[in-house]
Amino acid sequence: MADLPTSGREVIDLVASGFTELPADTSPESDVDGPIGWPGYDAARGRARQRTGEHESVVVGTGEVDGTEAVLIAFDFGFLGGSIGRRTGDLIEAAFARARGARLPVVSLIATGGSRMQEGMRALTQLQRIARQAALTRREGLPQLAVLRNPTTGGGWATIGAGADVTLAVGGAQVGFAGSRVRPPGDPDAYTAAGQYASGHVDAIVEPGQLPQRLGRWLRLLTRPAAEPQPPPRALGSHGAPAEPPATGWDAVRRARAAGRPPAESYVEDYFDWREELRGDRCGGVDDGVRCGFGYRNGEAVAYAAQCGTATTPAGFRTAARLVRLADRLRVPMLTLVDTPGAANDADAERAGAGPAIAELFTAVASATVPVTTLVIGEGGSGGALAFASADRMWITPDAYFSVTSPEAAARILKLGTGDVPATADRLRLRPQDLVDLGIARGIVD
Structure with a gap:
């Protein structure tokens, strides 16, 4: 099954219209080579910016998905493997804050290798920050949907992926907490979208071409509740069975x-x-x-x-x-x-x-x-x-x-x-x- 594009903007263009990006801090990092002085990190970020045209590993903003406005968080795997660093956390926090302020659902289009090791514990603690934003948004009664692209591993899977209200996955995607280079030998199917679906951790496997429609359907279902208590269904009745209640x-x-x-x-x-x-x-x-x-x-x-x-x-x-x-x-x-x-x-x-x-x-x-x-x-x-x-x-x-x-x-x-x-x-x-x-x-x- 074909995967979605690795570019965050291309995925947004596939599923949404009228996208308006939230403002982001594009100034150079003040700490050259990052908070722990990882050799060559600044140069690696520069190459990632040149290759993708992005300043970070996520693109965030608002757009309309099949008639429903939503906040979109799209990971760009071309930017250091879609890894999560401090500025990634800044952008995701801004996206959730916008969702709460505008009373909008959140759609996360995930493709990530996990936390950015070049920032050490500063990167890992962004997961707590993301979890906090998701919890605040959940408390406001706003739905959260996730789309698992290839790959979705580490903290991205263990926060806004697995923590979403509804989780869809692109068939053939690698999905799991352990990435391909660190997992122990064993059943490889456990780390796939199909394996996660079979185990009840993913709600549906979706073809890329179906994604705009399926996302639109889910957003309508989660944002347009019936206003009144619903009547019970009508009795369909067995073929030839009497309509009256049983005698004994x-x-x-x-x-x-x-x-x-x-x-x-x-x-x-x-x-x-x-x-x-x-x-x-x-x-x-x-x-x-x-x-x-x-x-x-x-x-x-x-x-x-x-x-x-x-x-x-x-x-x-x-x-x-x-x-x-x-x-x-x-x-x-x-x-x-x-x-x-x-x-x-x-x-x-x-x-x-x-x-x-x-x-x-x-x-x-x-x-x-x-x-x-x-x-x-x-x-x-x-x-x-x-x-x-x-x-x-x-x-x-x-x-x-x-x-x-x-x-x-x-x-x-x-x-x-x-x-x-x-x-x-x-x-x-x-x-x-x-x-x-x-x-x-x-x-x-x-």
Whole structure:
């Protein structure tokens, strides 16, 4: 896959229009050969300026990305490998300050080898400075997006790259904390964009030609939240299934487990005009049975977290919690779709922190100040399902159920036989109409 240009200005020209550069200090450095007197450093900077036409390794300013104004931070790899020095920190700090002052999102177009060793610890401490600016901007409720070009390593990856709200990567790019000359022998794929995507550290791999459109879509989603709580999706209904609620508890369970029942993907596609997905828990885990992202509906953005009918792993709960916290900070209303037999409870799930992960999502939903709307579309299996659910804005479809535990598990706990499972389902009062009567669900959607 082709890479983006190494020039910061060329990348800006690719993704944005009307770019206005922020003023920068172009006076010569007062300390010849830098703060630690690295031999030949001044000459190296001079050659870099001549080669690139830039005075530093980043170009910063404002521009319009597919209709949304944003602050742009573009690294120029031709300037000393896009390395981060003191003046790089000056420019990045100015960019974040401009974003806060103008209430604009930040887009970082990264290509860097890391901190500039010719400036020693002065360069390394710029990472703390950058992290501080990103944190201040996050506190203001402004979104941050990163595009990982080739290469993105060291402190650039470990601050505004991995620390962004949404992280996109150009396919084929080298991405990792360790650069190619210092990493130990081992799996080379771990240091690629594809490897970081597989591990849940990157949200999407993007072709260079798609980048302007994908960035524009993400910026619309993160800056145009829906103003009101969203209605639940309509019930899609199984082909040939009755529209009325089930007669018995066991009927409800069988209908929820039926192979022909519409999955979460169908509900998401029906509800949104278009959408973009977040991937991974940023702890090395991905649960493909949980889909999270932001969707555009009637010209406004809504966040969504959807269970897809499988047992939810700790990575799934953490990914959903990541989404809820981001949506809350950006004031984007939430939609959750519940469909799981329950939380994964095998030994691997316990070692990965099933309990803490579920607690994390419960806390995120309980702490959210934006409205969270829930629709139960299939199985509602115990706490693993309830963690995804709103406490006061829950609806259910006619072919779904919600229960404190599955009828089979309840029968085992009570030391009953398999023949007692249907009657146990009735006793659990898990039907859609039971949930309405109990005040758990607001209603059964049509």
